Amino acid sequence: MNSDSNVKEKQSTENTNNQEQGKTKEYTIELKNITKRFGDDVAVDNLSLQMGKGTITMLIGPSGCGKTTTMKMINRLVALDEGEIKLDGTSVYEIDEVQLRRTIGYVIQEIGLFPHFTVFDNIATVPRLLKWDESKIKKRVEELLDMVTLDSSYAYRYPLQLSGGERQRVGLARALGADPEVLLMDEPFGAIDPINRLKLHDSFLEIQEEIKKSIVFVTHDINEAIKLGDKIAILKDGKLVQYANSTEILYNPANKFVENLLGQDRSLKALTLKRTKDFISSEEIVTVSEDTSEDNVSKLLQEKNQIVAFVLDKDNKLMGRYWLEKTRKEKFEINYDESPILTEQNNTLNESLSTMFSSGEKLLPVVNRRNKFMGVIRLGHIFEEFNK
Amino acid sequence: MNLFQYISENFNTIMELLVEHFFLFFFSLIITTIIGVALSIIATEEGREKIGKTILSITGAAQAVPSIAVIALVFIYVGIGKTPTIISLIIYSLVPILFNATSGILSVPKEVIEAGKGMGFTKQQILWKLKIPIAIPVIMGGIRSAATIIVGTAVIASVIGGGGLGDLIYTGLKLNRPEALVAGAASSALLAIIVDQILAYIEKLITPKGLTVTR
Numbered sequence: 001m002n003s004d005s006n007v008k009e010k011q012s013t014e015n016t017n018n019q020e021q022g023k024t025k026e027y028t029i030e031l032k033n034i035t036k037r038f039g040d041d042v043a044v045d046n047l048s049l050q051m052g053k054g055t056i057t058m059l060i061g062p063s064g065c066g067k068t069t070t071m072k073m074i075n076r077l078v079a080l081d082e083g084e085i086k087l088d089g090t091s092v093y094e095i096d097e098v099q100l101r102r103t104i105g106y107v108i109q110e111i112g113l114f115p116h117f118t119v120f121d122n123i124a125t126v127p128r129l130l131k132w133d134e135s136k137i138k139k140r141v142e143e144l145l146d147m148v149t150l151d152s153s154y155a156y157r158y159p160l161q162l163s164g165g166e167r168q169r170v171g172l173a174r175a176l177g178a179d180p181e182v183l184l185m186d187e188p189f190g191a192i193d194p195i196n197r198l199k200l201h202d203s204f205l206e207i208q209e210e211i212k213k214s215i216v217f218v219t220h221d222i223n224e225a226i227k228l229g230d231k232i233a234i235l236k237d238g239k240l241v242q243y244a245n246s247t248e249i250l251y252n253p254a255n256k257f258v259e260n261l262l263g264q265d266r267s268l269k270a271l272t273l274k275r276t277k278d279f280i281s282s283e284e285i286v287t288v289s290e291d292t293s294e295d296n297v298s299k300l301l302q303e304k305n306q307i308v309a310f311v312l313d314k315d316n317k318l319m320g321r322y323w324l325e326k327t328r329k330e331k332f333e334i335n336y337d338e339s340p341i342l343t344e345q346n347n348t349l350n351e352s353l354s355t356m357f358s359s360g361e362k363l364l365p366v367v368n369r370r371n372k373f374m375g376v377i378r379l380g381h382i383f384e385e386f387n388k
Numbered sequence: 389m390n391l392f393q394y395i396s397e398n399f400n401t402i403m404e405l406l407v408e409h410f411f412l413f414f415f416s417l418i419i420t421t422i423i424g425v426a427l428s429i430i431a432t433e434e435g436r437e438k439i440g441k442t443i444l445s446i447t448g449a450a451q452a453v454p455s456i457a458v459i460a461l462v463f464i465y466v467g468i469g470k471t472p473t474i475i476s477l478i479i480y481s482l483v484p485i486l487f488n489a490t491s492g493i494l495s496v497p498k499e500v501i502e503a504g505k506g507m508g509f510t511k512q513q514i515l516w517k518l519k520i521p522i523a524i525p526v527i528m529g530g531i532r533s534a535a536t537i538i539v540g541t542a543v544i545a546s547v548i549g550g551g552g553l554g555d556l557i558y559t560g561l562k563l564n565r566p567e568a569l570v571a572g573a574a575s576s577a578l579l580a581i582i583v584d585q586i587l588a589y590i591e592k593l594i595t596p597k598g599l600t601v602t603r
Contacts, residue, residue, distance in 0.1 A: 108503060
């Protein structure tokens with residue numbers, strides 16, 4: 001383990017040296033003029049793409065545009081006809097295909113959890129193929145379950161006993177099993193209902209902040225691409241139409257095709273570029289502990305001239321919300337709400353705004369994926385920021 | 389003479405025939421299972437799914453062929469005795485095993501296989517760690533119907549000299565002794581039930597737990 005990470009460190013310092021010396025930059029994943037034909041059909045046509053280390057690259061386009069084929073050529077599930085694919089500078093054809101796949105995480109839309117394996121065994125799949133020590137595997141599985149916010153009691157359940165969202169989390173944990181540098185994800189959230197998909201997006205981004213993998217992510221949902229992608233590669237008929245970051249694509253679409261893909265509401269979509277966490281404020285927020293009595297909360301709020309107080313437990317997790325209501329006779333009545341409407345820090349601004357509009361709240365508490373209270377966002381504050 | 393008297397007087401003969409019947413059944417089932425599952429594995433390998441599907445339609449239709457026709461054909465080409473009997477039992481019971489094992493392996497979700505392949509399972513690992521365990525309930529279903537079929541068909545196969553409980557039944561028929569006929573038929577039915585129960589237990593034992601859990 002140690003020697004491995006040393007090697008990686010060495011490589012990355014070499015990479016930065018190269019960059020400093022103005023030499024060609026090393027990319028984690030490099031596709032050079034790749035072409036794939038199925039019979040007479042050209043699925044991927046002379047495509048070149050370079051993907052940076054620790055970034056999420058979205059491949060998007062209409063069905064049949066070659067996005068999945070492109071991705072599957074990276075782990076050699078599909079053989080390429082022409083061109084070259086390099087991982088960290090080494091051609092994937094220099095490595096045995098089975099060994100290669102064990103070093104690349106892989107998540108597919110239908111997840112494909114092994115139904116006869118427990119959650120533990122599913123996540124332990126690649127470490128076991130690599131013949132890790134059982135005690136090391138156990139530690140790793142626990143770590144991964146925690147990362148995808150499933151508690152350890154899930155380890156001995158079977159896939160049939162999980163909900164769609166839970167299966168997806170296990171699928172991600174399984175792909176991360178042996179801590180691969182590269183992760184391939186083929187519409188991993190495609191089969192999940194919209195509400196849970198948003199939640200999974202948020203935890204996925206939070207997890208990526210921790211693990212910083214090089215991720216290739218295939219999707220057909222432009223909103224997903226804008227929300228998750230560091231860079232977006234738009235494909236049509238096996239050719240690259242535009243390859244840029246989301247801002248660039250939203251404000252400078254390369255052609256009519258990209259414009260159509262983005263849809264009419266481009267300026268609203270631009271809101272998805274902003275994250276809720278960039279608008280968090282903690283000014284003038286009243287928080288109380290779980291054992292504070294209603295009367296004390298009421299007094300505190302009136303003193304501070306506020307109407308909302310958030311209840312946090314000792315780990316700063318959001319437990320509930322008090323709010324004052326004015327009754328007719330200039331008197332206040334205190335109300336308690338066990339599961340307040342909230343938003344997650346990695347939600348895009350338009351998701352949080354949408355929650356505000358649908359609930360009629362001008363102020364929302366913001367939490368992270370472990371339900372820890374991070375602050376609040378205010379409607380007025382957001383407008384002020386945009387007017388600046 | 390009533391049935392019980394017949395049984396008690398001929399108990400040793402019946403037992404001998406039962407044991408003979410059991411061994412006919414046992415060897416046939418083992419061999420047919422090995423051949424059937426092996427053929428299914430070969431026919432369902434990646435890229436050969438078409439062969440697998442062809443097998444499904446052929447075996448599906450072949451289930452309608454009467455057992456006596458198979459026995460007669462083997463008699464014509466191989467002759468009489470224990471070996472032709474076992475051969476005809478193997479051929480006739482191959483159909484349900486081949487059908488079930490092939491459809492069981494083909495129905496393993498393709499995303500499970502793709503995930504396995506994408507994570508670096510070798511071909512052998514995909515077969516033994518994914519396809520076979522997931523297909524076990526269906527394969528066992530085929531083995532169970534084959535077992536019942538063999539026990540029943542072995543009775544008929546005694547016309548080509550296979551021995552077993554069929555002898556008892558034919559004797560009863562020829563000598564017009566219904567007790568012999570009933571004793572033979574009942575023991576063979578009993579054998580079929582016991583064998584099926586044992587196989588059901590084995591099926592329960594080797595079916596992976598994850599396939600049967602409910603939420």
